[in-house]
Amino acid sequence: MKNCTVYKTMNIMGKRWTIHILLELHKGDKKEKGFNELKRKLGGVTPRILSARLVELESEGLIIKQTDHSKVPGRSEYFLTESGEDFIQVIQGIKKWGTKWKFKNSECDRSVCKYCDL
Template sequence: MALKCVSELYSIDGKLYPCTTSITMDIIGGKWKTVILYHLRDGKKRYNELRKTLPVVTERTLSLQLKQLEEDGVVTRMVYTSKPPLKVEYELTEFGKSLIPLLDAIAQWGEMVADQRATVVKIADAL
């Protein structure tokens, strides 16, 4: 595959990218976005469900990352106010679902590295 990063720039919503990899990393890069997306790949999750699956992420960070993913069109946020308590659900959009093969490949590679290098630490011991 030939690289197209030599003499072209890509513009999305007024933001310039030097190559297609930088587009991908802008959307899913960072410490938690990919992890959040991985947990949404099987379907809708309430905000509190995501919090429980990511206990080391602060609420502020989770909220900011979800907001950025929503702005990038990767997840949708549904707020249900018809009856208390307020319910907020997040789900991958069709655009977001196109990331599932990539998310699975990243997770599989991480499992290989964990098998070779990691030791398991209980959550209570880590916090």
């Protein structure tokens, strides 16, 4: 099973907060977000876990960290790569499955949900 693409993908995406982070980076008009903004929007994530997930997502090529060194202290922002943007379609599929089989939510049934922006 170690060569199975599904298992390999789930080893990346199945970690707690991973999909939430990708979704937060996708949401809204401003596609780049700083560490503190992500932490605030995600709610219960610890700084240690958020930092670890951001490093993992960057190493997997799903996000890019961009640091502005002209400010003191330097400000880092994160945004989705093409690969990360493509994964949003998978998250949309999860939403469709959830609204069809598990959760009745009139907000999510709209073409663009006010909660997840999908």
